Amino acid sequence: RQIVVSGVRPTGNLHLGNYFGALRNYVKMQNEYDCYFFIADLHSLTTHPDTKELKENVLHVASEYMACGLDPNKVVLYCQSDLPQTTELYLFLNMMAYKGELEKTTTFKDKVRLQPENVNAGLLTYPVLMAADIMIHRAQLVPVGKDQEQHLEMTRTFANRFNHRYGDVFPEPRAFNFGEQLLKVPSLDGAGKMSKSENQYATIYLSDDDDLIRKKIMKAKTDSGPTEPNSLKPDYIENVFNLMKLVSQQDIIDKFEADYDNCNIRYGDLKKQLAEDMVNYIAPIRQKARDIRANEAELNIILKVGAQKAAESADKTISAVREAIGLKYF
Numbered sequence: 137r138q139i140v141v142s143g144v145r146p147t148g149n150l151h152l153g154n155y156f157g158a159l160r161n162y163v164k165m166q167n168e169y170d171c172y173f174f175i176a177d178l179h180s181l182t183t184h185p186d187t188k189e190l191k192e193n194v195l196h197v198a199s200e201y202m203a204c205g206l207d208p209n210k211v212v213l214y215c216q217s218d219l220p221q222t223t224e225l226y227l228f229l230n231m232m233a234y235k236g237e238l239e240k241t242t243t244f245k246d247k248v249r250l251q252p253e254n255v256n257a258g259l260l261t262y263p264v265l266m267a268a269d270i271m272i273h274r275a276q277l278v279p280v281g282k283d284q285e286q287h288l289e290m291t292r293t294f295a296n297r298f299n300h301r302y303g304d305v306f307p308e309p310r311a312f313n314f315g316e317q318l319l320k321v322p323s324l325d326g327a328g329k330m331s332k333s334e335n336q337y338a339t340i341y342l343s344d345d346d347d348l349i350r351k352k353i354m355k356a357k358t359d360s361g362p363t364e365p366n367s368l369k370p371d372y373i374e375n376v377f378n379l380m381k382l383v384s385q386q387d388i389i390d391k392f393e394a395d396y397d398n399c400n401i402r403y404g405d406l407k408k409q410l411a412e413d414m415v416n417y418i419a420p421i422r423q424k425a426r427d428i429r430a431n432e433a434e435l436n437i438i439l440k441v442g443a444q445k446a447a448e449s450a451d452k453t454i455s456a457v458r459e460a461i462g463l464k465y466f
């Protein structure tokens with residue numbers, strides 16, 4: 137069986153982008169692959185040094201993982217900081233990564249702009265730690281959204297450099313989605329991807345209650361509709377249709393597409409439909425996450441057992457790595 141690794145940073149509530157770009161694929165993969173899914177708490181320290189809410193966020197993400205359908209009996213579910221083997225591999229991989237290429241990473245350049253007062257070395261080597269997460273289990277497939285594609289390319293580069301220098305230890309991992317393309321879930325204001333952004337109304341969280349979901353969708357950017365039949369959709373309209381494709385039934389989507397092509401679309405109706413379909417999709421996940429979060433003792437056991445299972449796989453890799461590098465003296 138192929139090995140799968142992926143993770144999410146516990147920097148706040150999970151949103152639709154996390155769900156459709158990543159989590160939904162985790163759930164689909166759990167029966168056919170050997171899956172390791174973790175909560176990337178160390179990565180979150182690069183941007184969120186204040187750890188007051190970290191524990192709550194870690195437990196929240198773990199609950200949402202399971203509410204989305206991840207079964208801890210089928211996958212290994214753990215917290216990144218509970219697997220110190222990852223940080224050891226990170227050190228070795230730092231010697232495979234050049235300063236120039238790290239500085240050119242898109243996410244690093246974004247962070248320099250967003251937090252000029254805290255351009256720490258952890259931000260620069262963020263992709264190296266991510267490569268270590270993946271390579272510690274010698275994974276082949278990594279379910280992620282489009283925004284992580286460059287990090288996967290870098291992981292392959294580091295893996296190849298290691299293999300070239302010290303002998304074959306690592307496979308080449310690749311970003312994975314069940315569709316052809318990696319997904320980028322749009323933001324509701326029509327400005328780029330959905331993220332934990334400043335504009336709270338542009339992002340739908342899995343923890344949002346029904347009315348808030350409705351309110352956000354009704355506020356999504358639209359216009360007065362097309363004036364020419366079969367015209368091209370502006371980005372923000374395409375976005376709304378794309379969201380619909382994620383949660384609505386095909387015949388309903390077809391109807392609105394035809395209305396658009398015939399210039400008699402009513403965006404108010406479309407958004408009402410989308411809002412109801414979205415509520416029906418998210419409400420059960422939200423409820424389940426709350427129930428799971430309420431049983432903290434059980435969550436703790438799941439994460440502890442997960443860390444133990446993850447360590448079995450990680451120890452084998454570290455042993456092979458030390459041997460390949462020549463760090464076994466006696």
Ligand code: TYM
Nearest residue numbers: 142143144145153154157158176280281319320321329330
């Ligand atoms: P993070 O926490 O930013 O996001 C978690 C996952 O959600 C996906 N995602 C999206 N997909 C589609 N459309 C969107 N609008 C959208 N927003 C977020 C992300 O692509 C990601 O898959 N660096 C990672 C965490 C990480 C990791 C790893 C992932 C650390 N180590 C090893 C995989 C393997 C991150 O910041 O994800």
